[in-house]
Amino acid sequence: METEKARMRIACVAYLHGAGGAERQIIMLANGLSSLGHEVHLVVLYANRACYPIDNRVIVHDLAGARQGQEGILGRFLALRECLRSIAPDVSVHYWMQSAYFAAAMPKRITGSVVYSERGDPGDSEYRGLLGFVRGATFPRLDGFVFQTEAARDYFDGSVAARSAVIPNPVAVPAALVSDVAPKRQKRIVAIGRLAKQKNHQLLIRAFARLSSEFPEYILEIYGEGDLRDCLCSLARSLGVADRVRIIDPCTDIFVRIKEASLFVLPSLYEGMPNALLEAMSLGLPCVTTDYAPKGAAGSIVSDKWDGVIVPDDEENLSQAIFEVLSDTDYAAFLSKNARESGKRFSSEQVFGQWESYLRKVVNT
Structure with missing residues (x-):
């Protein structure tokens, strides 16, 4: 003993x-x-x-x-x-x-x-x-x-x-930021991750561009640093959304910055266990994630259409999932409430x- x-x-x-x-x-x-x-x-x-x-x-x-x-x-x-x-x-x-x-x-x-x-x-x-x-x-x-x-x-x-x-x-989210009261959502979509091939931010920018005319007031914020910054900026320009895609360096107040966003998206190709997704759920953000490799791993975090949405890693499915969340405030609130509760597991x-x-x-x- x-x-x-x-x-x-x-x-x-x-x-x-x-x-x-x-x-x-x-x-x-x-x-x-x-x-x-x-x-x-x-x-x-x-x-x-x-x-x-x-x-x-x-x-x-x-x-x-x-x-x-x-x-x-x-x-x-x-x-x-x-x-x-x-x-x-x-x-x-x-x-x-x-x-x-x-x-x-x-x-x-x-x-x-x-x-x-x-x-x-x-x-x-x-x-x-x-x-x-x-x-x-x-x-x-x-x-x-x-x-x-x-x-x-x-x-x-x-x-x-x-x-x-x-x-x-x-999760590393301070307890003071975890609230049962949903904030007034700002017209922002956020993502967090290294600017690297694995994180697949190109897919997110393309999906966002497909929806740009339907949600003209929304902006996309990607928090991260890495070698693909110039490539991502060039892609946004070529798709006509450069003025609405912001690539922001990592910061110490990241949770405060993203807490009131309308949606968190994880577009990764593969992950171990994505910290950013766990943290976004704990904050009560509606979340959309790709079904990253190893297949089935995303399902160990997210129950599809209950506390988040899991989609294949293609432009059409991702843009459709984003559309469904942004166009239905009741659905977004449902995902938010359940995500916050699920985040307690971590x-x-x-x-x-x-x-x-x-x-x-x-x-x-």
Whole structure:
């Protein structure tokens, strides 16, 4: 019984490239486990451009800035090995495949139990080459797996599933912004995500342009940064909606900015568990999402036409779904009310409690 209550020493290994979902989630996990009384170390292995607050109880090891000339894969491996040796964790948690296969190549006395959490689509094309071979060689050496959806877990065979848990992402919406009173909706459609192929914002701009004459007062706001900014702006110009499509840099007051929008849209091609969609639902926004890969994953978050709308990732279906929500205020209010209620499933308290229980199980196995 004492073992069950023991304080764990946990190492969360992070690649803090910027304002990405995985970056946010591993920081939130470190903060959440620390708040539960555990000794948590956040090991920053590559890049340290954290855009999210780190609890002062979390012990940060910035290896990205302290490798002193050790570059590349070997430098990262050696730096991580020495850091984990000094921490001597009970368990190390990895959201990135590289650090997971590094840990798999080290003795357990250095890494503790090793848990890998898949944050994207396990069937993505990036795993068809060398990375897929590395994953196949790494997984048998790991002690546990956390998947965000049943669809991602079911991609793998029984040996992986038997050592896994399905734990959703927690939402980061401040409680003060979660209200049962629907705001007066502004004529804005919003989307959040990196300006990258995966997020498929081109599809959203095309769908919006199809509706431009029917909803002339509406604007589309896309919050994100990335290499496709110029491409998206050019597309909006070519479709005649450049004056109504706004691409806005990520900001710290994003929830305040989107709370009163009329609609949130997630047009992604693939996702692990989209933080932006969870947050929009928690805020009570009517939401439309594509049926992104892995197929069926969107259905683990949204009950179609109850607390959101799921559509195939094509222009016609997306524009039709947007039309139906914007043209029927009662339907929009129905989706909003149910989305807010469904969002409660992803509270930080519930999610971090599930993580704590699973990590205890792995450590004690």
